[in-house]
Amino acid sequence: MTIVSRSWSARLRRLPGVLGVGFLLLLVVYPMLWILLGSFKQQDEFLSEPFWALPRSWSLTNYVSAFVDGGLGIYIRNSALVVFPSLLLILAFGVAAAFALEVLVWKGRSSVLVLFLAGIMVPTQMILLPLFAVYYRAGLTGSLWPLVITYTAIGMPLSVFMLATYMRAVPREVFEAAILDGASVYRIFWSVTIPLVRNAIFTVALVQFFFLWNDLLIALTFVSRSDLRTIQVGLLNFTGQYGSVDYGPMFAGISVSVFGTLALYAFLNKRVMAGLTAGAVKG
Amino acid sequence: MDKVFRDRRATLVMLAPALLVYTLVMIVPIFWSVGYTTLDGNAVSGFTFVGLDNYKAFFQDSTAIDALLFTLKYAVLLTVLQVVAGYGLALLYVFYLKHRSSLVRTILFFPVILPTVAVALMFQRVFEAAPTVGPINTIIMALGGNLTDFLGDPHYSFWVIIVMDLWRSMGFYGVLLYAGLVEIPDDVIEAARLDGAVRWRMVRHVVIPLSLPVLLSAVIFSINGTLKVFDTIVALTNGGPGTATTPLTLYMFRTSFAYGEYGYGSTVAFMLTLMCLLVTVFIFRSMRGDATKG
Missing domain, CATH: 1.10.3720.10 (MetI-like)
Incomplete structure (x- = not known):
């Protein structure tokens, strides 16, 4: 067995573990990221677009509204x-x-x-x-x-x-x-x-x-x-x-x-x- | 030399502020609350003495019994899940990620310090069914399932609370138990490996027995925290739908401040305190017994 193929099989064996850890991290990080992206969306984007859609623009009006009205x-x-x-x-x-x-x-x-x-x-x-x-x-x-x-x-x-x-x-x-x-x-x-x-x-x-x-x-x-x-x-x-x-x-x-x-x-x-x-x- | 360490006046000056605040704001109110349990009424309308009627009422009040059972169910289930998930993470850190675990540990710990209210509002949106379809429902529908009103259904709302609390706390228990695991000397693990112990047998027969003390403190800390659950539930479901997810802490808050029943509210609080005390003593006893046997 050459060194190259051994390292490939080692990597392949590690794959489930790497995917598992990646999934865990995603589980923790994604909801927060989703909220952050949502903070730039307008009301109609929430109602008509799917959850993964990116905001149309990066305006700070929601933040202004949260501080001033909220x-x-x-x-x-x-x-x-x-x-x-x-x-x-x-x-x-x-x-x-x-x-x-x-x-x-x-x-x-x-x-x-x-x-x-x-x-x-x-x-x-x-x-x-x-x-x-x-x-x-x-x-x-x-x-x-x-x-x-x-x-x-x-x-x-x-x-x-x-x-x-x-x-x-x-x-x-x-x-x-x-x-x-x-x-x-x-x-x-x-x-x-x-x-x-x-x-x-x-x-x-x-x-x-x-x-x-x-x-x-x-x-x-x-x-x-x-x-x-x-x-x-x-x-x-x-x-x-x-x-x-x-x-x-x-x-x-x-x-x-x-x-x-x-x-x-x-x-x-x-x-x-x-x-x-x-x-x-x-x- | 002893004269300096045994300075009475200095002792008093140093201890007095803390002891005074602690006594006046915590110790005295605890006994005062116990006194309230024999009364009916509140601070505004005045009190009448009712003896043990509040306790009788507690055991005949089906909402109170439901709240008690909910608290127990929630605390036991979440404690088991928190400690198991935390232990899984700790094993992952020590035996799989090894010295590269630092970043993963740090990221998974972060939700622990997030304000509960913010996390609860976030989970309301994540599990939302209407007017917008949240991520979870979108995924369920993409997999061919039905749109589910998670927070409107008593069965599901309980699980949303559990999922959210697990999300918040698993990183904490991961680090707590990790600290216990890294203290196991490498040569003990190595010796077991040479003796032919592999993976799960190694975990079962070598790692778990050696980490029992830290597992015990994790269980006690967890049960103590989960019996007092308040923030999570108030912010996520506010006890609903109906009173389906109302723990004793919230029931006490409602009877006392929404209905102004100080006597009955104190009785509920007293039962809660009693439960915390009993459960902690019980776990201490049973786990200590196991630890000496193993």
């Missing part, structure tokens, strides 16, 4: 106004608590860590009604505060747990050396621990960002005014707003949501994969 810009702004302050609070509180639970030594610290951990399992439905009653009494229902407060609390369990795990990996000698150099507790926290777990903090921030940005349940419960809707609630109501389904702007809205996420993922995919799966194994 309020997509306002929804994105609301989401940002809620998600970033919540993230900041989650990280600030979470890092400090993880330090107190993992680096500092006191009686009962493992029970408190378990108490935090227990929160991961409880369904959010279990806390909605009392919170709704309190926010209603406090007159907060017409603002974005209920979301910030609830997100901060819901982010605590996983963040504290993940950060504590990362801090456990720092050798004790590092902290002991800092103490011998005369550093105070706060100095060890600020100048030793935080720089050492900087990467972990970023990973936790990324994981929490996706949880909060993609949240529907809490946003749906506590947002009563349509101009305070987050991107997910806004997108969910996109259908109703136009009476009959207005395909173009809706496809544009989905595209913004999908490809905005892709832009972030293109740069940070390794971190995102590592962070999300780490959260699962430990949770």
Whole structure:
């Protein structure tokens, strides 16, 4: 058997595998591509052309309509106004608590860590009604505060747990050396621990960002005014707003949501994969 | 040195914000909700004490029982499919694609982080029957089948939810289980191969036993997530047609916020929490038993 024919038969034997993997990739990529192409089509193209047809022109009118008539810009702004302050609070509180639970030594610290951990399992439905009653009494229902407060609390369990795990990996000698150099507790926290777990903090921030940005349940419960809707609630109501389904702007809205996420993922995919799966194994 | 690590004031200062927020916004409301289950009414109209009537009502409410059964059916089926599909992908990455799997892993993982609402709207269009014919129906008709209203038929809409959730999550379980598989030392695999183990026998007798711990965490994570399913279903079918695809989470949301029944809504939430707890403990017990035997 010559080398050439062997390599051909080897290639032929690989063919089913290659086709299988190609089919899998197509299954994941094609629907998104289809939505992107659809975002350039006009209403009559949806109704009269088959699904695989390319758009007649590449005009951005659907995007303009999604932002101007659909309020997509306002929804994105609301989401940002809620998600970033919540993230900041989650990280600030979470890092400090993880330090107190993992680096500092006191009686009962493992029970408190378990108490935090227990929160991961409880369904959010279990806390909605009392919170709704309190926010209603406090007159907060017409603002974005209920979301910030609830997100901060819901982010605590996983963040504290993940950060504590990362801090456990720092050798004790590092902290002991800092103490011998005369550093105070706060100095060890600020100048030793935080720089050492900087990467972990970023990973936790990324994981929490996706949880909060993609949240529907809490946003749906506590947002009563349509101009305070987050991107997910806004997108969910996109259908109703136009009476009959207005395909173009809706496809544009989905595209913004999908490809905005892709832009972030293109740069940070390794971190995102590592962070999300780490959260699962430990949770 | 110990004095610094055992600084009481510093401990309190560092721990207090997180613990306070967590206690006030999560722990207290959990017990408060349990208290609500003995009441009837809501925060606006006021409450009356009804004892255990809400629990009695729950077990006599056929919609609630349907929602409970739907949640179980959905969670068990999707957990099995997610873990099997994820394990298949992980095997593909490790034994077929090997060091070239990185790009495939990255692409298949992407749907995991997509907003559920966007994905659901996308699937509504993909499975659409009217007024436009979506891709799936076009393909079915090209193969000689009939135009099918997938989301209008309770039997099909359940499967559309399953297909969509599998589409969203298989890449995640692929990477999760891949991380467990690559930790199996090469010489173990090599030794098994020298002993004459081939393909499926190798997978069955060598690879699966060695990846049981990570399979266990995948199952627990999956069942825990699927029992709480909400976003997917609200955005895709909104529980319909009728209440055919309504899980407990959505039923709780409806009774509480559409009908203003806080007492009954809390009871549904409490049953859901109880179910999450029982199922997790049950799986932990049974899988741990298997792992020690194998």
